[in-house]
Amino acid sequence: MMREPVETPPDTGTDTDAIPAGYTVLERGGVYFQALGPLYQRVAEDGTLVIAVRVADKHANLLGVAHGGMLMTLADSAMGINVGLARPGSQAAQSSVTTMLSNEFLSPARIGDWLEARTRIRRNGQRVVFVDCTLTVGEREVMHSSGTFLPI
Numbered sequence: 001m002m003r004e005p006v007e008t009p010p011d012t013g014t015d016t017d018a019i020p021a022g023y024t025v026l027e028r029g030g031v032y033f034q035a036l037g038p039l040y041q042r043v044a045e046d047g048t049l050v051i052a053v054r055v056a057d058k059h060a061n062l063l064g065v066a067h068g069g070m071l072m073t074l075a076d077s078a079m080g081i082n083v084g085l086a087r088p089g090s091q092a093a094q095s096s097v098t099t100m101l102s103n104e105f106l107s108p109a110r111i112g113d114w115l116e117a118r119t120r121i122r123r124n125g126q127r128v129v130f131v132d133c134t135l136t137v138g139e140r141e142v143m144h145s146s147g148t149f150l151p152i
Contacts, residue, residue, distance in 0.1 A: 019054075020114060026051060033077045036070060044118065049085065051078040052116040055109050065108035066115065066142075071135055072103055075145035078117035079131040083149045086121050086129075096129065096149040104144045113137040127151075 023040040026049075033039075036059070040052045053059075053074065061067040076098055084094045109115050116136050123130040129149045135142040 020052075023052060028081055029077055033073065036073060046120075048082050048119050048121075049078070050116050050118050051081065052114060055111050055113045055115050057111060059109075060111055063108075065110055066113075068103075068105060071105070071109065071143050072101065072145070074115070074117050075103065075133040075135055075143060076101055076147065079119050079133045079145065079147050080149060082119040082121065083124075083129045083131060083151065086124055087151055094151055096151045098147055099128070099150050100148040102146050106141045106143055109135070109137055109142045115142065 019040060022042045024042070026037070026039040026041040028041075029039070036053055038053070041049050042052075044050050051074065055066050059066045059070045080096055080098065083096045087094045114137065117133055118136065119131055119133045121129060121131050127150065129151065131147050131149060133145040133147070135145075
């Protein structure tokens with residue numbers, strides 16, 4: 001049985017396709033991650049990369065909101081990219097693999113929303129890195145993720 005899609009907010013006359021100031025096109029990640037795009041990046045005050053995407057029809061589930069798998073891909077990739085950039089002594093991004101990923105879905109991201117992924121490295125160990133990621137639309141939290149990564 002198909003459910004009715006969630007009603008999208010009314011058109012407020014603002015340009016929902018506009019990219020916020022300070023963002024540039026993200027040219028990192030593999031083919032699968034780039035398929036979410038176009039993706040954008042900006043450097044946060046703490047030096048991490050904030051990764052963002054404008055939620056589009058291609059990201060939506062049958063309810064008309066961002067699919068959980070899309071949200072998890074964004075969070076996992078944002079954490080992995082930031083792990084690679086934070087490795088001690090690394091001059092270039094280092095690859096890592098996810099060894100654990102836990103997600104809490106808090107509110108929906110709707111088509112047209114500007115969705116940002118902000119990360120925080122909790123512990124940057126020699127063998128394992130512990131990371132948090134929060135996906136937000138404005139000040140509203142959409143999802144919280146935590147993961148462990150193994151640099152390779």
